[in-house]
Amino acid sequence: MPEVVNPETHHEQSDVNVRAVLLFVVIFIVFAALTYLSIWIMFKQFAKMARLTTTQPLTEMARPANASVPQTPRLQPFPTEEGGKVGPPNTSTPVVDMQEMRAHENQMLNTAGWVDQQHGIARIPIETAKQLAVQRLNAGAHP
Numbered sequence: 001m002p003e004v005v006n007p008e009t010h011h012e013q014s015d016v017n018v019r020a021v022l023l024f025v026v027i028f029i030v031f032a033a034l035t036y037l038s039i040w041i042m043f044k045q046f047a048k049m050a051r052l053t054t055t056q057p058l059t060e061m062a063r064p065a066n067a068s069v070p071q072t073p074r075l076q077p078f079p080t081e082e083g084g085k086v087g088p089p090n091t092s093t094p095v096v097d098m099q100e101m102r103a104h105e106n107q108m109l110n111t112a113g114w115v116d117q118q119h120g121i122a123r124i125p126i127e128t129a130k131q132l133a134v135q136r137l138n139a140g141a142h143p
Contacts, residue, residue, distance in 0.1 A: 108123065110126065111125060112128075
């Protein structure tokens with residue numbers, strides 16, 4: 001059988017302009033390198049400016065003297081000030097802090113006292129509060 005040949009159809013020599021693609025890749029790499037370099041220079045400049053800046057923060061509140069020590073209970077021992085003298089850091093451990101916090105919370109739950117005396121807000125022991133709540137519930141149930 002003879003081979004069918006169409007003279008108008010032929011193989012295209014090049015589908016892609018390789019030179020243009022390579023030029024694009026080179027320009028892209030150069031642009032990326034310049035961008036990276038400029039960002040790195042800006043970072044170094046901002047870091048240098050931040051190290052030289054010693055202005056106080058713009059706030060109206062004065063920083064407390066013990067601001068570097070977190071509130072109790074602490075997970076790490078810190079030196080504590082009690083009665084005007086500084087205690088060693090090893091006396092305040094997480095276990096001791098937790099015991100002190102729970103003792104304080106139990107005292108607040110089981111004793112009466114003022115929360116805000118100027119506004120007339122007081123606290124009462126938890127058992128008394130439970131009894132009052134039950135009495136009010138019962139009073140509301142039976143008109």
